[in-house]
Amino acid sequence: MKITHETRIKAPMENVWNILMDFSKYPDWNPLIPLVEGVAEPGAVLQAIINPPSFNRRKVDIEVTGYVPPKYFSFETHHKYGDWFYHEEMIFRMKEYEGGVNFIAEVYVTGLSLRFRRSRIEGAFRLSLFNIVQSLKERIESGRF
Numbered sequence: 821m822k823i824t825h826e827t828r829i830k831a832p833m834e835n836v837w838n839i840l841m842d843f844s845k846y847p848d849w850n851p852l853i854p855l856v857e858g859v860a861e862p863g864a865v866l867q868a869i870i871n872p873p874s875f876n877r878r879k880v881d882i883e884v885t886g887y888v889p890p891k892y893f894s895f896e897t898h899h900k901y902g903d904w905f906y907h908e909e910m911i912f913r914m915k916e917y918e919g920g921v922n923f924i925a926e927v928y929v930t931g932l933s934l935r936f937r938r939s940r941i942e943g944a945f946r947l948s949l950f951n952i953v954q955s956l957k958e959r960i961e962s963g964r965f
Contacts, residue, residue, distance in 0.1 A: 821941070822927070825926075828917070828920055829956070836921055837890035839956065839959065849959045852949075853869065853871070863884060865882070866883075872945065883897075883898070894912070906930075908929045923953060923957070
């Protein structure tokens with residue numbers, strides 16, 4: 821299952837990237853991932869809290885799968901029963917346009933658990949991606965960074 825949400829943000833790509841990589845400020849604007857600890861670099865494993873709507877808040881290790889400053893950051897989580905049961909990869913990417921960036925947030929979810937909870941998982945991620953993108957846009961365009 822793939823879910824995508826995107827918006828245009830009127831700001832330089834570097835400003836958007838700096839906010840995206842400032843994990844200490846996530847509690848101020850990121851409703852899905854209110855806590856990330858560690859340093860983003862290829863292959864790094866970071867500790868995070870994931871707080872999707874209508875699911876329990878959970879502490880997870882996230883593995884950085886892509887890191888191309890200032891335009892691409894991705895990570896994946898692994899379920900305790902294995903990726904066959906549940907696996908998610910989240911991707912944040914940007915493309916410049918005149919006057920700002922097109923910010924795209926995507927999540928890919930696979931695994932057996934989708935057979936039983938697909939609509940609930942899909943609804944939670946649709947809302948979460950919308951909230952992340954809108955919160956980031958509002959924070960940057962209002963000058964609160």
